[in-house]
Amino acid sequence: MVSEGELNFPCVLIVLGDDDGSMDFRQAFQTAGYSVYLARSPEEALHLHPKIPGPIVVIDDTGDSPSTEKLMADFKEADPDCVLVLLTDPRLPDHSLAFVQKGAADCLRKPVDPAYLVNRCSRALKEKHLLCANTNLENRNRELLGRENSLKAIFETFDDIHYQTDPEGIVTMISPSVFRLSGWTPDEIVGQPVTKVYDDPDTRQLLLKAVLEQGFLKDYELRLVKKDGTKSWVSLAAHLVRDPDGRICGVAGSLRDISQRKKMEQDLKESEEKFRILTESSPAAIMLYQNNKWVYVNNAATEITGFSMEEFRSMDFWDIVHPDDKAMIRERGMRRQRNQDAVTRYEFKIITKAGQVKWLYLSGATTLLGGKPAGIISVHDINDRVLAEDSLKKSEERFRTILDDMEVGYLEVDLEGKLTFYNEAFQRIFGYTRNGRLNTDSEACTPEQDIAGKIYDAYNRMFRTGFPLQSFEWEINQEDGAKRTFELSASLLKDKDDQPSGFRGIVRDITERRQTEEERERLQNQLNQVQKLDSVGRLAGGVAHDFNNMLGVILGRTEIGLMHAEPGHPLYRDLTEIRKAAERSSDLTRQLLAFARKQTVAPKIIDLNTMVESMLKMLQRLIGEDIDLAWLPTANLPKVKMDPSQLDQILANLCVNARDAIESVGKVTIETDTADIDEAQSACIMGIPAGQYVVLSVSDNGCGMDKDVQEKLFEPFFTTKRNGLGTGLGLATVYGIVVQNNGFIDVYSEPGLGSLFKIFFPAHLGPSDKTADEEAGKTNGGAETVLLVEDESMIREMTVMMLEYLGYKVFSASRPSEALDLIKNQTEGFHLLLTDVVMPEMNGRDLAAQLLKTHPGLKCLFMSGYTADVIAHHGVLDQGVNFIQKPFALKDLAARIRMTLDHQSR
Numbered sequence: 001m002v003s004e005g006e007l008n009f010p011c012v013l014i015v016l017g018d019d020d021g022s023m024d025f026r027q028a029f030q031t032a033g034y035s036v037y038l039a040r041s042p043e044e045a046l047h048l049h050p051k052i053p054g055p056i057v058v059i060d061d062t063g064d065s066p067s068t069e070k071l072m073a074d075f076k077e078a079d080p081d082c083v084l085v086l087l088t089d090p091r092l093p094d095h096s097l098a099f100v101q102k103g104a105a106d107c108l109r110k111p112v113d114p115a116y117l118v119n120r121c122s123r124a125l126k127e128k129h130l131l132c133a134n135t136n137l138e139n140r141n142r143e144l145l146g147r148e149n150s151l152k153a154i155f156e157t158f159d160d161i162h163y164q165t166d167p168e169g170i171v172t173m174i175s176p177s178v179f180r181l182s183g184w185t186p187d188e189i190v191g192q193p194v195t196k197v198y199d200d201p202d203t204r205q206l207l208l209k210a211v212l213e214q215g216f217l218k219d220y221e222l223r224l225v226k227k228d229g230t231k232s233w234v235s236l237a238a239h240l241v242r243d244p245d246g247r248i249c250g251v252a253g254s255l256r257d258i259s260q261r262k263k264m265e266q267d268l269k270e271s272e273e274k275f276r277i278l279t280e281s282s283p284a285a286i287m288l289y290q291n292n293k294w295v296y297v298n299n300a301a302t303e304i305t306g307f308s309m310e311e312f313r314s315m316d317f318w319d320i321v322h323p324d325d326k327a328m329i330r331e332r333g334m335r336r337q338r339n340q341d342a343v344t345r346y347e348f349k350i351i352t353k354a355g356q357v358k359w360l361y362l363s364g365a366t367t368l369l370g371g372k373p374a375g376i377i378s379v380h381d382i383n384d385r386v387l388a389e390d391s392l393k394k395s396e397e398r399f400r401t402i403l404d405d406m407e408v409g410y411l412e413v414d415l416e417g418k419l420t421f422y423n424e425a426f427q428r429i430f431g432y433t434r435n436g437r438l439n440t441d442s443e444a445c446t447p448e449q450d451i452a453g454k455i456y457d458a459y460n461r462m463f464r465t466g467f468p469l470q471s472f473e474w475e476i477n478q479e480d481g482a483k484r485t486f487e488l489s490a491s492l493l494k495d496k497d498d499q500p501s502g503f504r505g506i507v508r509d510i511t512e513r514r515q516t517e518e519e520r521e522r523l524q525n526q527l528n529q530v531q532k533l534d535s536v537g538r539l540a541g542g543v544a545h546d547f548n549n550m551l552g553v554i555l556g557r558t559e560i561g562l563m564h565a566e567p568g569h570p571l572y573r574d575l576t577e578i579r580k581a582a583e584r585s586s587d588l589t590r591q592l593l594a595f596a597r598k599q600t601v602a603p604k605i606i607d608l609n610t611m612v613e614s615m616l617k618m619l620q621r622l623i624g625e626d627i628d629l630a631w632l633p634t635a636n637l638p639k640v641k642m643d644p645s646q647l648d649q650i651l652a653n654l655c656v657n658a659r660d661a662i663e664s665v666g667k668v669t670i671e672t673d674t675a676d677i678d679e680a681q682s683a684c685i686m687g688i689p690a691g692q693y694v695v696l697s698v699s700d701n702g703c704g705m706d707k708d709v710q711e712k713l714f715e716p717f718f719t720t721k722r723n724g725l726g727t728g729l730g731l732a733t734v735y736g737i738v739v740q741n742n743g744f745i746d747v748y749s750e751p752g753l754g755s756l757f758k759i760f761f762p763a764h765l766g767p768s769d770k771t772a773d774e775e776a777g778k779t780n781g782g783a784e785t786v787l788l789v790e791d792e793s794m795i796r797e798m799t800v801m802m803l804e805y806l807g808y809k810v811f812s813a814s815r816p817s818e819a820l821d822l823i824k825n826q827t828e829g830f831h832l833l834l835t836d837v838v839m840p841e842m843n844g845r846d847l848a849a850q851l852l853k854t855h856p857g858l859k860c861l862f863m864s865g866y867t868a869d870v871i872a873h874h875g876v877l878d879q880g881v882n883f884i885q886k887p888f889a890l891k892d893l894a895a896r897i898r899m900t901l902d903h904q905s906r
Helices: 004-008 022-031 044-053 065-078 096-101 113-157 178-180 203-214 259-281 299-305 311-312 323-337 383-405 425-431 449-465 511-563 571-593 608-623 644-661 679-684 706-709 731-739 772-776 792-803 815-823 844-854 890-903
Strands: 011-015 036-038 056-061 085-086 106-109 160-164 171-174 217-227 233-240 248-257 285-290 293-297 346-352 359-370 372-381 410-412 419-422 469-477 483-494 500-509 603-605 627-632 641-642 666-679 689-698 744-749 756-763 784-787 809-813 832-838 859-864 881-883
Touching: 011 022, 011 299, 022 036, 036 044, 036 644, 044 056, 044 065, 044 881, 056 113, 065 085, 065 096, 085 096, 085 113, 096 106, 096 689, 096 844, 106 113, 160 178, 160 217, 178 217, 178 233, 203 217, 203 233, 203 425, 233 259, 248 809, 259 359, 259 511, 285 299, 285 323, 285 359, 293 311, 299 311, 299 372, 323 346, 323 372, 323 627, 323 772, 359 383, 359 706, 372 608, 410 425, 419 483, 425 500, 449 483, 483 511, 511 571, 511 792, 511 881, 603 608, 603 644, 603 844, 608 627, 608 644, 608 666, 608 689, 627 644, 641 644, 641 756, 644 666, 644 689, 731 744, 792 809, 792 832, 809 815, 832 890, 844 859, 881 890
Parallel strands: 011 036, 011 056, 056 085, 085 106, 627 666, 784 809, 784 832, 832 859, 859 881
Antiparallel strands: 160 171, 160 248, 217 233, 233 248, 285 293, 285 372, 346 359, 359 372, 410 419, 410 500, 469 483, 483 500, 603 641, 666 689, 689 756, 744 756
16 A cells, blocks of 8 residues: 655656647646656556556546556556546547546546646545555454453453552453452442452552562562451562653553462472372372473373483473473473463373374463472373264364354254254344353243244144155344244254153245345346347348348349439339339338447437437337327527437337336427536536536326436336336437537426426537538549449449449459459459458458558448448447448438548548
């Protein structure tokens, strides 16, 4: 994590694809005190990044979002704490929100003032450091709280008495262990003179004098008076407590009960001779060690280990221990020698003189020898028993481990229904402490009386029949309002006489499983709907491709026929009607592709009223004859810039939702209007710039929506429709289209009062581009040479005829390989490649790329029944790509070819 100190040496890595502004940015950052590094490519940036400590990375987004997101991910993987700032092109869709969600600290639209960029980068760096500091502080607070709780728990479990007094010897604090050692409770001691528990009141003066002289006192032995009047020996440790100014504010220390040790010392002196007699005749090995050396071992020790007394005296006491246990024995033995608390009874392994591994059982204690602590142990040979019990022991350990590690609760109850045992999982499920509910009614787990009664009936049935309870479920309402679902399986417990003695059961918290099953079912339904929609989309794309080819032949042949027929000829009117029918069929295909989201986005300057009017018939068929469709346009609307197919999707989705909100008969109203958003309104509508907007409204008099539904309205897969009647993607699609076109949506609805959707599109106030329709009005041809590549023979023949009619010299090919051979062997130069997008062997984009390598001046025009991904990116037609939609009329083809040849740079 970046430390606060790194702010003193900031570094910035600028990743720019060209020199535009790089020197200005470098100068601005250097003036602000940054060390500046420049990179002209992602590869160079990733090479430089590890060499720069904690950098700010400024990335110029060229519009290739996946590439930019991949570069961001690489930086974050290399240094999760680096600060990413993106510069985005205003001519491209705004992906700022997506970049921030991917880890960008800030996104700025170009052009960017260098000083402003430095300011935003510095602020982002400071925010990153503040976040790191806050995180460190929170982690430190949690760590201190954990330590405090741990120390408190340890303090309460100490066997030693810990205390503190004020300067006058009044006890101000004492640990709970005082009760175990003296019978006094902490409340009875705190506030009392410390001399209350001393055998000799003058002892305090002696101790205080020693502490004042040395600053501390350790292992001072004295007698403590218990509450019942008896006395016990304790070992005292004490030190002075001073305030921040160095003044003595009391004494703190601890008392350890050494009565047993004192008694042992006395007993040892009194029974030394008896000890020798007993140890020599004992079948157990009696061994005494001090200062890590054996002082005494009896005959049994030499028999068990094979070492003689002389050999023992030359060894450290842990030399005979097996390597697996050596560290444990050494640590415990040394603690015992130092008169410290140590485990006194345990099993361990040794290696005998003959090299045999043998199990022993040790019972150890601390004694005094020559006035110094020593360890005395009694060792029994338990090798045969350990080997015999090993398999049983492992089995029991596995059972205990499995029982406590189980995720399900295990419980046992007696015939009266009282809990007699349960595992840790049962504690977690019901919030009990270990043994905290033993011998209480198991009905306490089910506070609802009807559930408790059913479980009691199930126990009775098991007792009578002997058959286990396979599954029983019940719910508990917790205090926070949440519901938990539990499942119980149970069987009889029997005693040694095979008589019922109680019941054992398994309890599972199946709340998450139930929720998962419900969620899985909901997601499966959503997946089914998405798959259906995807299938419709694939079907629509395939049908559109073939259908548009056929429509192209019909439309093209009809136009050729009209060229050879006089307006007064009887066939002229029929051909005209055939052309109109083909054009209407083409419109229907376009609307089908728009509904299935297979239409590539190609924004145009359009008149909203004209576009809505062209869809009214289709929308009426979509909502049904029982619902009245009202159209209320506002005259003289400003133009808007968007893809017409996206408008089709918006109207189709909103009208379908309005239809579903109306139970039987009703009314759907479509309106257009204008709105001026001033600065005050812009501040209220987050992120919406002030300006003039064109408003498209769709309202209905259906059932309406409450606030909860409105809050989730545009979330993908959210739907209020019954299963099978909605995917939950319609309004999400509408929202995405509106945002993509820099607009916003306002929704007003109340239950029972219908709904109103108002969509605001920015008005296009600049000069109108020359539209394709205007260009299509001209049927100017040319004398250039055209290479036509089309795998559908009828389309190919018809297009050749249209091109030749327009005056072009045409060479045609039925597949890409034929086109490559033709252009290779033809000495005459080609001016235009007119190719289908989807073909066998390779797609049109790849064919154009190959031809451009050898013919860099060749212009390219793509055609298809629907625009494939090979010439589009995220549904938006690639910049600089010329495209004509099948089927096309002669005038449209003539205009698009001239536009490509005369104006296109590539």
